[in-house]
Each structure stands twice: as structure tokens, then as C-alpha cells.
Amino acid sequence: MNIAPFELERYFAKYEFSTKYLLSCSDCEPLHLQELLKMADTETLKLWNNLKLAYTESSGHPLLKEEIAKLYTTIIPDELNVMVPEEAIFIAMNCILEKGDHVVASFPGYQSLYEIANAMGxxxxxxxxxxxxxxxxxxxxxxxxxxxxxxxxxxxxxHNPSGATVSKAEFYEIIELCRQNNTLLFSDEMYRFLEYSADNRLPSASDLYENAISLFGMSKSFALPGLRIGWLSSKNKKLMNKIGAFKDYTTICNNAPGEILSIIALQNKHKILDRNLKLISENLQLLDSFFANYKNLFEWHKPLAGPISFPKLTTNIHIDEFCKILVTEYETMLLPSSVYGFQGKFFRIGFARKDLNEGLIQLESFVNRHTFD
Known part of the structure; x- marks a missing residue:
């Protein structure tokens, strides 16, 4: 497969571990190992302490799948396959699509959600x-x-990167459009449960439509990206069997420590989600204040969900140049819209990290020391 470079990931590879302040992180403040282990009950702590670093069950640890199923209303453990989130996208697209197929994708977005299909023709x-x-x-x-x-x-x-969502009525309409058209639906739900109001929370597509397949995982909502644990859920048994067989040619099975740690996290999901939503709420107040002070430079609208948003730069400087100066001279990273292949002077800002204020101080220093038209 001749596939285009993943521009967002190449940008992060260049700056993520060499830049002091990251203002574009899409995950929540990651949990420390000991912080997570303190949440474990006697049974799961025993699983952790007695863990053998052997191969694991291909579709995921049975206890993990039981905990994952609790996030849904009708999905059962047999309708789940646990794998790395990016791997899940790659495998699903390869199992669903063939050259010449027509695909509609929300855009801008995480590049693999449409680029894999593009590379397949x-x-x-x-x-x-x-x-x-x-x-x-x-x-x-x-x-x-x-x-x-x-x-x-x-x-x-x-939505990544905008933080937008649709109403429940619109979501049901989307489901019905797919059902009437016999169109399969791939629903990336990596930010589910990070809605600021439960009223804006959508059901999982895999609970509603037999030809939907949903992606979720531990990276975003549960603040554990380092576990590299995600999953696909679907009632389409034929498709899930095909996905399971394809996975034999990728990772085969999951990492054993990550599965046990994921069980602990999901057993404490409400505690972790409350912690993340509290941090997001506090940081949104910081952003509201910052953007209110710089209305002449930015157009900001608070999103409805998630830890990221996509404000607009309203000055004449190109967004790439703006971000380049910020990262090279102020050691602070923002993602320009160009990494999404998206036109316009937009940038992704993340606000679920504890050091947001320190990054905003650097951004404020930058805009105060430069003259913008």
C-alpha cells in the first residue's frame, strides 16, 4: 500500500518530546501507574501481582471485555475485539473496503479515518x-x-479536532440514512463520556445499527494512552470474524499488562471520568479568559465535548508561520490546520493537561511581543 505520510503524527514526532509546553494534546492528563493501582480492588490487584507475561487471548481478556461491554446498552463481550486504536482503524478499513468503493468521511479529522481508504483506491x-x-x-x-x-x-x-457533536435526533437520523442506504457506518467514539453535559452524550452507533462498527479505547476519555488498548464493537458477526482473522497478521494479541490495567481503570471509570471532566472544566475557564483578552487575534467558541477545540487565527500571518514561531522561539506547540490538510487559519488546542496555564503564559508572551495586522 502506497500511503501518504500521517502529517499530524509526523508533526508530533518532530516536537512532542522536545518541546516544553504542549498546547495541542488530545488526551487527558495521563494517570500515573501507582495512581491507577491504588484504585484496584483485591481481585484485580491479585491479577496484576501474579501477571505472567505470556501471550493473551486474541480478542481480549475475558474480564476486560466484560468491563468494556458495560459501556454499552446491548453490546455483549462476544461482539468486541480489543486491539490498539490505530490498528483497529487500519484493520476495519481493510476488512470493509475495496478499490473503487465510495466513502463519505467527516473532515477535518484523524487522517487514518480517510487516508487508508484513499490509499486503497x-x-x-x-x-x-x-x-x-x-x-x-x-x-x-x-x-x-x-x-x-x-x-x-x-x-x-x-469530533477531533473541533469538539463539535450532533444532537441525538441528528445522530438517529444519520443511523437511519445508513440503514435505508445499506451503508456501513464506522463511528470513532474515542471521546465518548467527555461531554460537558450528559444531555449531549450520544449512544454508541454499535448499539443502534447492526451494520455499524464503533471505535473506543483507553487513550482519551480514560487518560491512559500509554496502555495502547482500544477496541471495536459491532453486531455484524461476519465483519467481526473477518477483523479477528486479519488481526492474526498484525499484533495477533494485546499486551498483557495493558489489559489488566485497563480492567482496573474501567472498574473505576466514574472516578477517572469525573477527574478528567473537572480538569477540562477548570481549563475551559482559563481559555475563556485568555480568548476574551485577545478577541482581536482569535475567534473562539467553546465546544460541547472533549478535550480539544479548533479556534481561528484572525490576523494576516499564516497559521503555519504562527505555530512555527511559537514552537521554535517559545517552546510551545500548537497544531496548525495544515496538518489536517484543512484550509483556513485554524489550530488545535488541547485543554485537559495540568500545565495548560504555563503554555498559555508562553502563548500570551508571544502575541504580546509581536505585531500582527
Whole structure:
């Protein structure tokens, strides 16, 4: 497969571990190992202390799958396959698509959600949101992109990078569009449970539609990206069997420590989610204050969910140049919209880390010391 470079990941590879302040992290403040182990009950702590570093069950530890199933209303453990989140996208796309298929994908987005299909020779139509008083995905626009032969619709709510989501009514309408058109649905739900109001929380697509496959994992909502544990859920047994067989050619099975630590985290999911939402809420207040002070430079609309947003730079400087000066002279990283292949002066800012204020101080120093038209 001749696939294009993953621009976002190449950007992070260049700056993530050499830059002092990261203002574009998409995950929540990662938990420390000892912090997580303190949450373990007697049974799971025993699993951890007696852990043998052997091969694990291909589709995931049975106890882990039981805990994952509790995140859904109808999904059962047999309808889950545990794997690295990026691997899950790669395998699903390869099991669903063939050259020439038509795919509709929300855009901008995590590049693999559409680039793998593009590399396979599929035709991609991009469902782009409007930026008017915040980001908004219009279902009517989606309808105009769907065709009778559309093989797959790829969605991501809460959305990376904008923080946008759709209403429950709109979500059900999307499901029904797929059902009527016999279109498979891939739903990236990596930020589920990070809605600021439970009223804005969407059900999992895999709970609602037999030809939906949902992606979730420990990296974002549960603040454990280093575990490299995610999963796919679907009631489409034929597709899940195909995915299981394909996985034999990738990782085969998961890392044993990550599975046990994930069990501990999911058994304490409410504690972890409350911790992350509290940090997001506090940091949103910092961002509201910062952007209120610099209305002449930025257009900011608080999102409805997640730890990231996609504000607009309103000065004449190119967004790439703005971010380059910030990272090289102020050791502070923002992601320019160009890494998403998206036009316009937008940038991704993350706000679920404890050192957000330190990064904002550097950003403030930058904009105060430079003259912008």
C-alpha cells in the first residue's frame, strides 16, 4: 500500500518530546501507574501481582471485555475485539473496503479515518462542518454526499479536532440514512463520556445499527494512552470474524499488562471520568479568559465535548508561520490546520493537561511581543 505520510503524527514526532509546553494534546492528563493501582480492588490487584507475561487471548481478556461491554446498552463481550486504536482503524478499513468503493468521511479529522481508504483506491467525499458561531456538522450536507452505492460512512463525535457533536435526533437520523442506504457506518467514539453535559452524550452507533462498527479505547476519555488498548464493537458477526482473522497478521494479541490495567481503570471509570471532566472544566475557564483578552487575534467558541477545540487565527500571518514561531522561539506547540490538510487559519488546542496555564503564559508572551495586522 502506497500511503501518504500521517502529517499530524509526523508533526508530533518532530516536537512532542522536545518541546516544553504542549498546547495541542488530545488526551487527558495521563494517570500515573501507582495512581491507577491504588484504585484496584483485591481481585484485580491479585491479577496484576501474579501477571505472567505470556501471550493473551486474541480478542481480549475475558474480564476486560466484560468491563468494556458495560459501556454499552446491548453490546455483549462476544461482539468486541480489543486491539490498539490505530490498528483497529487500519484493520476495519481493510476488512470493509475495496478499490473503487465510495466513502463519505467527516473532515477535518484523524487522517487514518480517510487516508487508508484513499490509499486503497476508494473515492472519498468529505463531510465538512460550517464555522459560524462554532463548528457545526449539517446533516443536510451529509445527505447530499451520500450515494446509492456509498459503501461506508465514517463519523467522529465528539469530533477531533473541533469538539463539535450532533444532537441525538441528528445522530438517529444519520443511523437511519445508513440503514435505508445499506451503508456501513464506522463511528470513532474515542471521546465518548467527555461531554460537558450528559444531555449531549450520544449512544454508541454499535448499539443502534447492526451494520455499524464503533471505535473506543483507553487513550482519551480514560487518560491512559500509554496502555495502547482500544477496541471495536459491532453486531455484524461476519465483519467481526473477518477483523479477528486479519488481526492474526498484525499484533495477533494485546499486551498483557495493558489489559489488566485497563480492567482496573474501567472498574473505576466514574472516578477517572469525573477527574478528567473537572480538569477540562477548570481549563475551559482559563481559555475563556485568555480568548476574551485577545478577541482581536482569535475567534473562539467553546465546544460541547472533549478535550480539544479548533479556534481561528484572525490576523494576516499564516497559521503555519504562527505555530512555527511559537514552537521554535517559545517552546510551545500548537497544531496548525495544515496538518489536517484543512484550509483556513485554524489550530488545535488541547485543554485537559495540568500545565495548560504555563503554555498559555508562553502563548500570551508571544502575541504580546509581536505585531500582527
Amino acid at each position: 476508494c473515492e472519498i467525499s468529505k463531510w465538512q462542518p460550517n464555522f459560524t458561531n462554532g463548528w457545526k456538522f449539517d446533516v443536510e450536507k451529509l445527505k447530499s454526499l451520500l450515494r446509492p452505492n456509498t459503501k461506508l460512512l465514517v463519523i467522529n463525535f465528539p
